[in-house]
Amino acid sequence: MSGKKQIxxxxxxxxxxxDDPRLIGARCRSCSRVTFPVQQSxxxxxxxxxxxxxxxKRGKLWTWxxxxxxxxxxxxxxxxTKETFVPYGVGYIELAPGVKVESRLTENNPEKLKIGMDxxxxxxxxxxxxxxxxxxIYAFKPVVG
Amino acid sequence: MDVAIxxxxxxxxxxxxxxxxxxxxxxxxxxxxxxxxxxxxxxQFAFGGSTDAGAAxxxxxxxxxxxxxxxxxxxxCATGGSxxxxxxxxxxxxxxxxxxxxxxxxHPRGAFAVDPADWGLGSWYGEVGLALTTxxxxxxxxxxxxxxxxxxxxxxxxxxxxxxxxSLAPYSWRKRPxxxxxIANSVMINHPLRQYMFCSPAEGGAAIILCNGNVxxxxxxxxxxxxxxxxxxxxYGSFEVFSPWLALDQAPSPTVEASRAAYETxxxxxxxxxxxxxxxxxxxxxxxxxxxxxxxxxxxxxALIRNGDTExxxxxxxxxxxxxxANGEPIGASGLRQVYDICVQLRGEAGKRQxxxxxxxxxxxxxxAPGLSAVTxxxx
Numbered sequence: 001m002s003g004k005k006q007i008x009x010x011x012x013x014x015x016x017x018x019d020d021p022r023l024i025g026a027r028c029r030s031c032s033r034v035t036f037p038v039q040q041s042x043x044x045x046x047x048x049x050x051x052x053x054x055x056x057k058r059g060k061l062w063t064w065x066x067x068x069x070x071x072x073x074x075x076x077x078x079x080x081t082k083e084t085f086v087p088y089g090v091g092y093i094e095l096a097p098g099v100k101v102e103s104r105l106t107e108n109n110p111e112k113l114k115i116g117m118d119x120x121x122x123x124x125x126x127x128x129x130x131x132x133x134x135x136x137i138y139a140f141k142p143v144v145g
Numbered sequence: 146m147d148v149a150i151x152x153x154x155x156x157x158x159x160x161x162x163x164x165x166x167x168x169x170x171x172x173x174x175x176x177x178x179x180x181x182x183x184x185x186x187x188x189q190f191a192f193g194g195s196t197d198a199g200a201a202x203x204x205x206x207x208x209x210x211x212x213x214x215x216x217x218x219x220x221x222c223a224t225g226g227s228x229x230x231x232x233x234x235x236x237x238x239x240x241x242x243x244x245x246x247x248x249x250x251x252h253p254r255g256a257f258a259v260d261p262a263d264w265g266l267g268s269w270y271g272e273v274g275l276a277l278t279t280x281x282x283x284x285x286x287x288x289x290x291x292x293x294x295x296x297x298x299x300x301x302x303x304x305x306x307x308x309x310x311x312s313l314a315p316y317s318w319r320k321r322p323x324x325x326x327x328i329a330n331s332v333m334i335n336h337p338l339r340q341y342m343f344c345s346p347a348e349g350g351a352a353i354i355l356c357n358g359n360v361x362x363x364x365x366x367x368x369x370x371x372x373x374x375x376x377x378x379x380x381y382g383s384f385e386v387f388s389p390w391l392a393l394d395q396a397p398s399p400t401v402e403a404s405r406a407a408y409e410t411x412x413x414x415x416x417x418x419x420x421x422x423x424x425x426x427x428x429x430x431x432x433x434x435x436x437x438x439x440x441x442x443x444x445x446x447x448a449l450i451r452n453g454d455t456e457x458x459x460x461x462x463x464x465x466x467x468x469x470x471a472n473g474e475p476i477g478a479s480g481l482r483q484v485y486d487i488c489v490q491l492r493g494e495a496g497k498r499q500x501x502x503x504x505x506x507x508x509x510x511x512x513x514a515p516g517l518s519a520v521t522x523x524x525x
Contacts, residue, residue, distance in 0.1 A: 075271025
């Protein structure tokens with residue numbers, strides 16, 4: 001046992017540790033609109049009566065792009081350098097109970113990405129921190145079949 | 146109360162090593178003063194903004210410490226449009242008779258640096274690689290092309306026209322027209338957008354002097370009247386930049402709202418607009434904004450662009466100075482460059498890029514993060 005832990009990049013974005021992780025959002029008790037991540041008041045009806053909810057694991061890809069160049073760092077905190085950078089997919093995914101979430105995608109080939117395709121949440125290692133722990137982020141991968 | 150534009154000034158956009166952003170703003174102000182036959186002491190108020198080149202109100206150190214009302218404006222890339230709106234309301238309200246809207250900037254090379262904290266977002270958003278404006282542009286046009294049948298050909302043609310027009314504008318940055326092939330083969334930045342479809346952060350300054358319409362003819366034989374100015378922010382459901390989530394409901398963008406408000410105030414419809422400046426951060430934006438500003442239905446852009454409708458000699462010339470694509474994007478100044486170009490067109494002073502018809506009505510639209518649009522309608 002190395003004592004290495006898997007730490008979410010930010011507390012409260014997704015359930016972790018978990019065998020069946022989910023993104024965590026907030027739903028307004030008054031009008032049912034959903035936000036991600038959690039926030040304390042409703043951007044639709046303006047009331048301050050939000051409840052923490054878990055979003056669905058699967059959804060449809062609403063739109064996408066590929067990040068083609070190494071992002072300015074900071075704020076980008078990935079493990080790559082400009083020289084080792086490999087493009088990554090980014091998209092918005094429609095999830096139940098009613099929100100579109102922005103996320104990195106596991107696929108970076110434009111030929112393999114299509115608006116409307118089914119995708120599924122994964123929690124994956126982003127990088128290691130100074131202590132050797134794995135920093136975890138959420139992403140979505142195409143559902144095959 | 147009528148509001149008139151009586152003087153305009155601009156500092157060349159692009160890169161000017163020897164001049165600070167503030168100096169470029171001051172240059173534009175002095176040019177506008179000369180254009181209007183005024184001195185700095187005649188200016189009763191000013192609204193000005195810059196994102197990276199310092200507080201606009203420190204310009205008074207050079208222009209003169211007259212004690213005028215000077216308020217700084219910050220609304221992302223729409224800063225210039227918001228500054229103009231504020232100046233318009235200052236006169237329309239009867240508070241002042243003569244004033245200034247000014248904007249300038251000087252950005253470092255490379256993509257705009259985004260600190261998520263500036264936009265009310267957690268640091269994770271930037272750490273993970275989502276805090277990039279070009280990503281959003283790619284995603285928005287990707288969806289639009291899918292929904293409305295716009296092709297890559299349109300993206301390329303819009304950029305091609307921008308560089309062609311830019312080569313005719315004395316203050317533009319990109320003076321060399323780029324070929325269709327060069328644009329089509331440029332490196333993919335954020336699919337489906339390629340490098341030469343995007344504007345680049347740049348430098349520049351622009352200034353607009355306005356006055357109470359009743360006294361406009363004291364200063365110029367060719368006043369341009371601000372028939373409307375409107376600013377709107379994003380409503381629940383619109384698809385804007387820096388959004389970790391979007392609603393399922395879809396709502397019209399702030400561009401649609403600002404545009405409608407301006408048409409209503411002016412009592413003028415989109416079919417009457419003869420020359421327009423529309424935000425073209427990249428080709429896709431211009432295309433979407435054509436519909437959002439009421440100039441066509443979603444999807445019609447493909448045919449309009451193919452038919453040359455948006456060329457200088459077309460039915461609705463758009464961005465006759467090359468827009469953001471050919472001028473670059475100095476955030477504080479762009480919204481006012483747009484107004485400068487339309488005023489110059491309406492006054493018949495646009496030289497090589499002059500629209501060859503009797504112009505009466507022009508339009509400007511600028512969009513900025515985190516989802517704000519400013520529109521003006523201008524007439525002779």
